[in-house]
Amino acid sequence: MAILEPPVRTEPRSGLHSGPFTTEPFFDFRNDDNARRMRAAITKVRAQLGREYDLIIGGKRLKTGDKIKSLNPAKSSEIVGIHQKAGKEHVEPAMTAALKAFESWSRTSVEERAALVFRTGDLLRSRKMEFMAWLVFEVSKNWAEADADVSETIDFCEFYAREALRLAKAQTPIQLPGEHDTLHYIPLGVGAVIPPWNFPCAIMAGMTLASIVSGNTVILKPSSDSPTIAAKFVELLEEAGMPEGVVNFCPGSGASFGDAVVAHSKTRYIAFTGSREVGLHINKAAATQAPGQLWIKRTILEMGGKDAIIVDADADIDSAVEGVAQAAFGFQGQKCSACSRAIIDERIYDKFLQLLKARVEKIQVGDPAENANIGAVINEGSMKTILSYIEQGKKDGRIITGGERAEGEGYFIKPTVIADIPPKSKIEQEEIFGPVLAVIKARGFDHALEIANDTEFGLTGAVYTSSRDKIERAIQEFHVGNLYINRKCTGAMVGAHPFGGFNMSGTDSKSGGPDYLYLFTQAKSVGEKI
Ligand code: NAD
Helix, strand or coil: CCCCCCCCCCCCCCCCCCCCCCCCCCCCCCCHHHHHHHHHHHHHHHCCCCEEECEEECCEEECCCCEEEEEECCEEEEEEEEEECECHHHHHHHHHHHHHHHHHHCCCCHHHHHHHHHHHHHHHHHCHHHHHHHHHHHHCCCHHHHHHHHHHHHHHHHHHHHHHHHHCCCECCCCCCCEEEEEEEEECCEEEEECCCCCCCHHHHHHHHHHHHCCCEEEECCCCCCHHHHHHHHHHHHHCCCCCCCEEECCECHHHHHHHHHHCCCEEEEEEECCHHHHHHHHHHHCCCCCCCCCCCEEEEECCCCEEEEECCCCCHHHHHHHHHHHHHHHHHCCCCCEEEEEEECCCHHHHHHHHHHHHCCCCECCHHHCCCECCCCCHHHHHHHHHHHHHHHHHCEEEECCCECCCCCCCECCEEEECCCCCCHHHHCCCCCCEEEEEEECCHHHHHHHHHCCCCCCEEEEECCCHHHHHHHHHHCCCCEEEECCCCCCCCCCCCCECCCHHHECCCCECCCCHHHHHEEEEEEEEEC
16 A cells, blocks of 8 residues: 555656646556666665765856765765855855856846756656655655655746746736837846755755746755755756856855855845744845845745644544545655644544554654655754654653654654644644644634644645535635645645745745746836837
């Protein structure tokens, strides 16, 4: 049985740039040939582990004294890649290169820019399993989770390139008599793109692709936990024909290089996805005018979540158990959209817990290279934080299953379910970002909605119910950017589920949706007398 895997559709296609957008199909690993090819990709990538990658500024490769070592979370002695570490001194050269490239790239036709992005998607499609294998090693994704990440990246290539072409044809709502009135979505300038490690391909690439297809140039600072997949993606952009300086690849510490890029007077916007704390810090820093700064910096900030699934008394309980298990523990619970709270009607509470325990105990923790259901959490610091939340949970509630490390050299934690968690308690309110689910008892649907909405976040949520009235109430009252009915709260698909959160979950930028490229452009209105 496929545990914690996205739904399987058909075999991959190749190169479709026209016609309606469709999402990239996932592999079916029950098919022996697919499994054999994935093993071959893992073997190929394993032979490349430990290589060194350069900073790329204005197309030039650079080395630094300080290095970042990216480690395999499932085998912490294994180095995935060694990267240069950009410091504050690299901000000025990166900015100079990006500004220079902006002069020509911003004037390059949208067709040419879109063609680069389509080509990048084609190259990625042709090397999909290889990229998936890098994710297996660098962030401990199992095969299906790695597939979802790389497929989403291909979707972003196809979707944003189409969107840029559509935006270029935008028209004013009316034409004044005697005038020719036009609207032009022009690029902003140099953007700082700062992604997290948890969708290290899709989110990193998505913010970068939206930037460049709109005519901006980028300083890309990947997460220090996942720079290798970003280096591979930048190599792909180069192979697709990206001009020098359009994306400048600068792994570095957030607190030194990241902070300095955000503060630079010539940074026009910051596209960030990550934690609430860092997002708020960037928002504040971006609001301060640097000497010589001519604009208000735009911030696109997507942040954390404390996502809930409500299970009503009249729900299909088996389906709800499956949805909660997948959403809570897929990729070790390290998704901003992960279900970290299950809010269960008291009339089915005990039965739900009994079924959930049985389901979660089937999840195997182990090496994602062997396609275990779940792998290791990202790093040692994260493991310690998650275990300390589990200790808190033992005080505030009742461990149903898990509650400790799992065997192995890596940072493995057993999927943990903690029942009887009171609303407003620490583990009910704070983002844990690991395989820990708090289960909360609700007196009924009103109470469940009240609990669900009572955090400072508002990213994803789901409701399992067979009542139309309750579905309508959830649509009205469950205050999240991405709501799902009778399905899990993870697994947003480009085009179908534009993604972004409310409240402290972010600026609701809706990646993968029709409004996204407006955030990377500014509209110039021209009224010409004729
Ligand atoms: P993080 O905030 O620790 O880091 C994100 C990025 O910011 C990294 O590249 C990091 O180096 C950089 N950074 C850190 N300090 C900085 C500073 N002072 N200035 C500039 N950059 C700085 O987050 P993370 O641990 O990488 O990712 C996990 C978080 O991301 C979780 O909170 C998760 O919910 C969130 N997330 C949100 C979404 C979403 O769409 N809302 C998607 C994925 C992840």
